[in-house]
Amino acid sequence: MAKRSPSPEAVTAWARLMRVSRQLVEKTEDALKAGGLPPLAWYDVLHELAEAGEGGLRPFELIDRVLLAQYGVSRLLARLEAEGLVEKLPVSDDGRGQTVRITPSGRDMRRRIWTVYGASIAELMGDRLSADELKTLATLLARLRHPPIGN
Amino acid sequence: MAKRSPSPEAVTAWARLMRVSRQLVEKTEDALKAGGLPPLAWYDVLHELAEAGEGGLRPFELIDRVLLAQYGVSRLLARLEAEGLVEKLPVSDDGRGQTVRITPSGRDMRRRIWTVYGASIAELMGDRLSADELKTLATLLARLRHPPIGN
DNA sequence: TCCATATCGATGCATTTGCATCTATATGGA
C-alpha cells in the first residue's frame, strides 16, 4: 500500500511540536523535582479528582482524561493511595469496580504542586507569547486533537 | 518566594499542547509498532547520523539533538550497534571518545521507518491544517524553544 | 612534571513502564 509523504510545512511544524513539548515537560519536571514534588502525572490525576468532587471518579474514567494506559492508572492510583492522597471506595452497583476520591491531603498536595507548575507555565508560555498569540496557538492545536472535535 | 500565576490563555494553550503532543506521539508509536518497526527515538538518532554523513557524530553531540540524557544516548547507541544500524569508531585525538556512524543497513532502516512516520505526520498534521496554518503554528512554537533563539 | 579537576562514555541498582494475563464480577442470549 502506498504511503503518503508529508509536506515540508507539516514536517517543520511536527518537529517543532515534538521538540518544544518535550523541552517544556522536562523543564517543568525539573522544577517539580527541585521543589521535592512528585511528577506531573500526579498533578493530572489529583486535578481530575478535585474537579470531580465528592463523587469521585472510576479508574477507567481516568484513562482517557490523563492519557495513561489502564495499568498505568492502576499503579499510579496505588501510589497515590499509599501516600494518602486519594481513597478508594467500593461502588455499590458494580462489584468489580471502585470509586476514587481525593483526600484533604490530596487537595493540599495538588495546591503545592500548582505553585510550581503554574509558575512554570507562566514562565515558559505566558512570558513568551501574547494573549492573542496564545489563543491562536490553542486554536490551532485544538484542530490536531483526536478525535477531532469542534472549537 | 512568591510564585506567579499563569494567565488563563497560557493555561489553555499549555493544556492543549501537552495533550495533543502526547496523542500524536502515541498514535505514531502505535503505527510504528503495527509495522513491526522500532520506536521514534531510533529514527531521531538515525536521522541525525544520516545528516551528519560519513564523519559521523560523537555521542555527546547527540544529547542535545535528540533530547536524551547521556545514559539514554549511551544505551540507545548500544542497541543500535547490536542491530548493526550504527558503528562505533575510535577517534584519534581523544582517547575517551568515539565517533558513531550510520551503516547502510541503518540508512535502510531509517527509510523504512520514514514510510510509516512520514505518513503519520501527513495524516495527523498535514490533513488537519493548511500550509499557512502550519507555518503559523511552527512560528509560534519556535518562540517557546529553549534557549529562545531567533526565527 | 605533577596533580587537581573536568569531560567522555559506560554501568549497577532501583524505579517505572509495557505487555500479557489473571481474577472477579457483569451482561446477554439460549
Place this chain on the structure above:
DNA sequence: TCCATATAGATGCAAATGCATCGATATGGA
C-alpha cells in the same frame, strides 16, 4: 437458569529509564 463473552482492575515478568557513580583520558595550573 446456565453459559459464553465482556468489562473492571490488578499483577508477574521483562524491558526501559533515572540516578548515582565509575573508569579512563584530557586539560590547566603550580
